[in-house]
Amino acid sequence: MSGAGRGKGRARALGLAGWVVGVAAVLVVLPLAASARLPDRMATHWGGGVGDSGAPDGSMPFGESMAFPLAIWSVLVLGTAVFAVTRARAATVLLPGGVFLVGAQASIVRANLDHEDWRQAGPVDGRVLAVVLAVAVLAAFAGVVTDGRGPVAAVSPAADGPVMDIPAGERLVWLARTSNPWLRLTAAVLGAVAAVAAIAGVGGLLGPVWQLVVPLGVASLAVLACSSVRARVTGQGLEVGFGPLGWPVRRWAAADIESARAEHRLPSQVGGWGYRLSGLGTTVMLRAGECLVVRSRGKDFAVSVDDAARGAALLNTLVAAARSAS
Structure with a gap:
């Protein structure tokens, strides 16, 4: 594995560890911060289902009500550490699990707030839990979509010129990713x-x-949408996706592109980091150095990705083929 790959792996590991510790801290700190306004026993179960019509019918001592979701979180983390094969797959479990537990803890604290007896606790707002569940599902989906999406190398050999030869009947795809x-x-x-x-x-x-x-x-x-980018050249042209999910996406058909090139650019030239507009056109600046630059309708669009020269060569070849066919 390259140094960049190891660095990204460490960043993912630190992010996942921070999530684990952060969720555990919220599960404990939230009820402690409100302890002066909470009863000695906390309502933790509501009859008639979760929602505005439910009345509390079960309780736990304050300490147990705080420790119970923390125990669930600990078991979830331990099980994920034992059975998950990759960090990406671990994230598909820990992201939604943490979101749901924190949302449930916040709802329980709110329902018990400023009541002397747990039987007086208000109902758990079903709308809040519905939002929490939706966010948890989205978090799981984000983890599934990004599972195993590491850097992908170009499938074509290096090209010395601005174009490359594509054998008859073959289709080449160039893909590059960069993150800040x-x-x-x-x-x-x-x-x-x-x-x-x-x-x-x-x-x-x-x-x-x-x-x-x-x-x-x-x-x-x-x-977040401007923190990572994915550029892909296919037979249809160029596609640039933003963010960890590769969305939103900008597309250029090969027939609409005038030319492509690799160019060295600095943040100081384009006005900073992220999605920038300057005299050089539009630049997605995530790191200084090589950028893939395409000209379309008299305007330049640049994205800072590795292996930009090969991407530009393949794109120029596709552009020439599109012009010949028209």
């Missing part, structure tokens, strides 16, 4: 602040916080 760990860290920090504020709001520890949660959440998603 600092942008991912920024997205994680913004998302964590938004999540903590949302959890505190659901748990009743803070007043309305949506005016804080929504901007931070949107900013986190925007930065």
